[in-house]
Amino acid sequence: MPGVGDALADEVAQRRERLIETRRYFHQRPELSFEEYETAAEIARRLRDLGLDPHEGVGGTGVTALLRGQAVSDQPTRTLLLRADIDALPISEEADEGVRPWRSQRPGVMHACGHDGHIAIALTLAELLMARREQWRGAVQFVFQPAEERIGGALAMLADGVTAHPKVDATLGLHLWTPVPVGQVSVAAGAVFSSADEIWLRVIGRGGHGAMPHLAVDPVVVAAEIITALQTLVAREVSPFHPAVVTFGSIHGGGAFNVIADSVELHGTLRAYAPEDRELLRRRIGEVARGVAAGLRAEVEYEIRGGCPACVNDAGMAALVRRAAIATVGAENVPEGDQRQAASDDMAYFLEEAPGCYFFVGASDPARGIDAPHHSARFDIAEEALPIGLETLARAALEYLAV
Ligand SMILES: [Zn+2]
Ligand SMILES: [Zn+2]
Known part of the structure; x- marks a missing residue:
């Protein structure tokens, strides 16, 4: 790998303590989606300290900074976008001050997904790439994205042109x-995270007396039929080789045990990995719900209220990250398949927007009790994951931007 070599492991090791300190700093000061004011100001302050010229207020509360390499070559240069999400969750951290002195200082708000670590890795990477500026060329667009948890920050930043000026050639x-x-790094080509869509249905019947259903149209019974019918979509219409999920997490309707309601609201989520499955299910949920309702004299209003596509990695970029991960943790720690x-x-x-790779850096250590799921009040990361993430990302970026 030209220009990277083993020196990089030392450069990461030198920054290990600062990296952990930075993660803990942000862990103590979590902020919710689109409210990351202090987080963004601190990120910008640290980027300015590096000599960069960050833009604040991008896509709401996001921050960007462009770092240019200084190596000279007559070849055309490329721009790589590095994305780190920065928001926290409305969760009260369950951690003993004695065990975890860096626990959240804000009741009801917690970095329970690891985004504090993402900020720390990206800031440290900016510093590392700055120090190596003469050994690479092109540019790195650092994107500190707000509101990942609510799914909204990425689109807001794109609307503000973060991939357009300069035009981004690849994303990591x-x-x-x-x-x-x-100790492990998980990287693969193709879909790695599913799409997610928020399904909203209102079943409209006609309310009445619980003892006189023949004079009413009962939306509760219709809703029950719709939910059951929608479960057959994944079972009967999607390929058995393609995973997909339709879940209704919320049903609301009616106010009294002996009254037939006017309407029922169903609220659910749709997940799929293949874009064609997502498209099929988004369409068929509406068709089946309307068809079932019509057969039972009711009506349906249907909306997809928000969501995002699957994360689909480019084969070439995934191969680049795989090489970087193997150089960092060894082939035996980069699982295949x-x-x-x-x-x-x-x-x-x-x-x-551009060919890219989103990869996963292993962060649990069950032997030390660090194994809570993401979004749990007991969530924590094994901090050894931070230098592994930094080194993998640095190797991938430096290979991409090699002279
Ligand atoms: Zn999350
Ligand atoms: Zn997350």
Whole structure:
């Protein structure tokens, strides 16, 4: 790998303590989606300290900074976008001050997904690439994205042109990931995170007396039929080789045990990995719900209220990250085969803009009790994951931007 070599491991090791300190700093000061004011100001301050000229207020509360390499060559240069999400969740951290002195200082708000670590890795990477500026060329667009948890920050930043000026040629990002043990890096071509769509249905009947159903149209019974019918879509209309999920997490209707309601609201989520499955299910949910309702004299209003596509990695960029991961943790710690994860992330939108790779850095250590799922009040990461993430990302970026 030209220009990278083993010196990089030392450069990462020198920054290990600062990296952990930075993660803890942001862990103590979590902020919710689109409210990351202090987080963004601190990121910008640290970027300015490096000599960069960050832009604040991008896509709401996001920050970007462009770092240019100084190596000289007559070949055309490329721009690489590095994305780190920065928001926290409305969760009260369950951690003992004695065990975890860096726990959240804000009741009800917590970095329970590892985005504090993503900020720390990206800031440290900026510093490392700055120090190596003469050994690479082209540019790195650092994107500190707000509101990943609510799915909205990526589109807001794209609307502000973060991939257009300069035009981005490739994208990279990582997620610290406790389903994978610390020491391993999970990287694959193709879909790695599913799409996610928020399904909203209102079943409209005609209310009445519970003892006189023949004079009413009962939307509760119709809703029950619709939910059952929709479960057959994945079972009967999607290929058995393609995973997909339709879940209704919320049903609301009626106010009294002996009154037939006027309407019922169903609220659910749709997940798929193949774009064609997503498209099919989005369409068929409406068709089946309307068809069932019509057969039972009711009506349906149907909306997809928000969502994002699957995260689909480019084969070439995934191969680049795989080489970087193997150089960092060894081939035995970079598993082969299916690496799909059952979650979603609006990194998907950046991956649609330019070929890229979103990969997972193992962050659990069950022997030390660090194995809580993401979004749990007991969530924590094994901090050894931070230098692994940094080194993998640095190697991938430096190979991409090699002279
Ligand atoms: Zn999350
Ligand atoms: Zn996350």
